Amino acid sequence: MDQQQTPHPAGTDDESVMCSRCGKAAQGTPPTWTCSVENHVRHYFCDDCSRANLRAIESRLDSAWW
Template identity: 35%
Template sequence: MTTHVVCSRCGKQRPADEDPLRALSWVADRDSGELRWLCPGCARAHVRDIEGKLPNEYW
C-alpha cells in the first residue's frame, strides 16, 4: 500500500520513489488528529510557525 504525501501549504506531492534521505526532510504535523505534511521548502519558509507550536517545556 502506497501512501500519497502532499504538502498542506503548496500542494507538492512527494514522489513514491524519492531518495530516502530526501524523504526524511518532509515534516509531519498532527493538528486536531489530522496528519498534515510540509515539503522541505515550505518547512524552511515556515520554521518560525513550527517552532511556535513547541511547548514551553521544550525551551
C-alpha cells in the same frame, strides 16, 4: 525479548503524500518533510514550506496562522 515493529504512519512508501501548504506531491513520505498533527489530523509540509515557516512551526502555531 520480542522485537515489535512500529506501525507506519499514513502515507507509506506505496502512497503519494501532498504538502498541506503548497500541494507538492511526493511518492511515500520523504524523510526531510515535516509532519504536524493539528486537531488529531496529520499534515505534511515539504522542505521549502517547512523552511519558510520554521519559526511558526517551532512556536507550535497551527498552519492556519502561517
